[in-house]
Amino acid sequence: DQSSQDLQRARQQVEELQAAAAQQSAAAEQKAALLAQVKGEKLDAEEEAVLAAHRAKHAQADAAAAAQQCEQKEAEVTLLLSSNQQLERDLATARADAAKRADDWLALEKVATLSMAHARLTGSYDDFAAAGAALDRAFAVSGPRAGPHLTAAAFAMQTHRLGAAEAMLAEIDRYAMPAEPEIRAEAEAMRGDIALYRGRYTVAARRYDAAEALAPSAGLFARRAMLETYLGQPDRALAVLDRAERMGNFTTP
Numbered sequence: 740d741q742s743s744q745d746l747q748r749a750r751q752q753v754e755e756l757q758a759a760a761a762q763q764s765a766a767a768e769q770k771a772a773l774l775a776q777v778k779g780e781k782l783d784a785e786e787e788a789v790l791a792a793h794r795a796k797h798a799q800a801d802a803a804a805a806a807q808q809c810e811q812k813e814a815e816v817t818l819l820l821s822s823n824q825q826l827e828r829d830l831a832t833a834r835a836d837a838a839k840r841a842d843d844w845l846a847l848e849k850v851a852t853l854s855m856a857h858a859r860l861t862g863s864y865d866d867f868a869a870a871g872a873a874l875d876r877a878f879a880v881s882g883p884r885a886g887p888h889l890t891a892a893a894f895a896m897q898t899h900r901l902g903a904a905e906a907m908l909a910e911i912d913r914y915a916m917p918a919e920p921e922i923r924a925e926a927e928a929m930r931g932d933i934a935l936y937r938g939r940y941t942v943a944a945r946r947y948d949a950a951e952a953l954a955p956s957a958g959l960f961a962r963r964a965m966l967e968t969y970l971g972q973p974d975r976a977l978a979v980l981d982r983a984e985r986m987g988n989f990t991t992p
Contacts, residue, residue: 924953
């Protein structure tokens with residue numbers, strides 16, 4: 740499966756590092772041999788001892804670094820596998836629930852949200868297609884001036900369709916009942932993201948300000964950090980990220 744392939748690639752990378760280390764060691768030996776030829780003499784006992792110690796030291800360091808990287812890769816793959824398995828369980832539950840409540844657009848929206856999260860892990864077109872299909876069904880039963888517009892905007896951004904995302908966000912302003920502050924804040928933040936991707940940094944900052952006024956969130960600070968990075972202010976970006984990290988999860992579309 741995908742996780743097994745990731746682990747195999749990780750091990751392959753470690754093997755490549757080990758091979759590179761062996762090549763470096765061989766190059767050092769060749770250099771020493773050439774030096775001896777230039778000097779017109781063989782390496783004496785002291786020089787041989789120094790070279791042997793050098794080889795041993797670097798071999799140990801290379802082996803330790805390769806082992807550490809392998810452990811890190813294995814931990815990453817294990818975490819990815821665990822997250823993927825949990826998402827698949829949640830997605831199966833959501834699909835079963837949506838099948839029982841075919842006229843409930845909120846149940847279909849959950850299927851779309853989980854499919855989008857799964858797509859971030861797998862990059863699979865099937866996951867994107869499933870998310871799009873669930874959103875289409877949700878809009879079909881939601882009625883006018885209601886529906887999963889925020890999730891649809893996030894899906895449009897995830898699939899790099901900024902114009903479609905803008906259209907979905909505009910629909911939120913037309914709801915029969917005003918959306919909650921958190922939803923309106925996220926809509927403003929996503930408008931800021933669109934402006935950021937288009938290089939309109941002043942507009943992005945203004946949108947983020949509007950979002951913070953409605954409902955501050957860690958994800959918003961992560962966006963501000965990205966803006967600071969685009970503006971060439973890495974120190975300010977790191978300070979903003981520190982603040983976001985203290986608040987908790989800062990996943991953004």
